[in-house]
Amino acid sequence: MTFPMSRMRHVFVAAALLVVSIDVLVVSTDVPKQAVAASARMPGKGASLGGGMAVNLNSVGGTRRRPQGAKPGVPVPSAREFVEAHNKVRLGHGEPPLKWDKNLAKYSRRFASKRAADCKMIHSYGPYGENIFWGAKAEWSPSQVVGSWVSEKQFYDPTHNSCTPGEMCGHYTQVVWRDTARVGCAWIPCLNGGMYAICSYDPPGNYVNESPFVSTADQR
Secondary structure (H helix, E strand, C coil): CCCCHHHHHHHHHHHHHHHHHHHHHHCCCCCCCCEEEEEECCCCCCCEECCCCCEECCECEECECCCCCCCCECCHHHHHHHHHHHHHHHHHCCCCCCEECHHHHHHHHHHHHHCCCCCCCCCCCCCCEEEEEEECCCCCCHHHHHHHHHHHHHHEECCCCEECCCCCCHHHHHHHCCCCCEEEEEEEECCCCCEEEEEEEECCCCECCCCCCCCHHHHC
């Protein structure tokens, strides 16, 4: 079947507008109540303490091994809330505060944009620590997203540095990982409903056989 050139132009314009609308949707400031969260660490580089509604590939259960020899993604107010939510928990453990990193935010935004169509709980498998989250409704604030990860604290056993069998705790341990200094996050409304959020961390945490509360240098 063929179409007149005038009609084809309309098709091309419609397609272009669709691409633009998706891009705008990705950086929308509408912050996306049922949720799923996940935290990940890249294979061969680290591990995650594996819970709840969150997924962390940087969890002990999906651990990561330390290598041998070893424009922000969210509006400024939301960026501040993401950082403050992390640092409130870190302060309670005497951990140094995290700083917002625009490059990590950009990395998070770019990956989040790839998930806009389906918002599947898939990790980027990049060079950073990573926590991801999905909520069925677009009503989750940055503090609530971070709170869902921190809720895994109940499943972390600091004595044995492990998660409760059958539970995950890697999101929590990444949030409080002592050597992590920078964070950058992004969230997007999903085209199929709900919202997706991701935070990237550098240096990454959740390394095998290392405590989140002790600096790596002091464990060697």
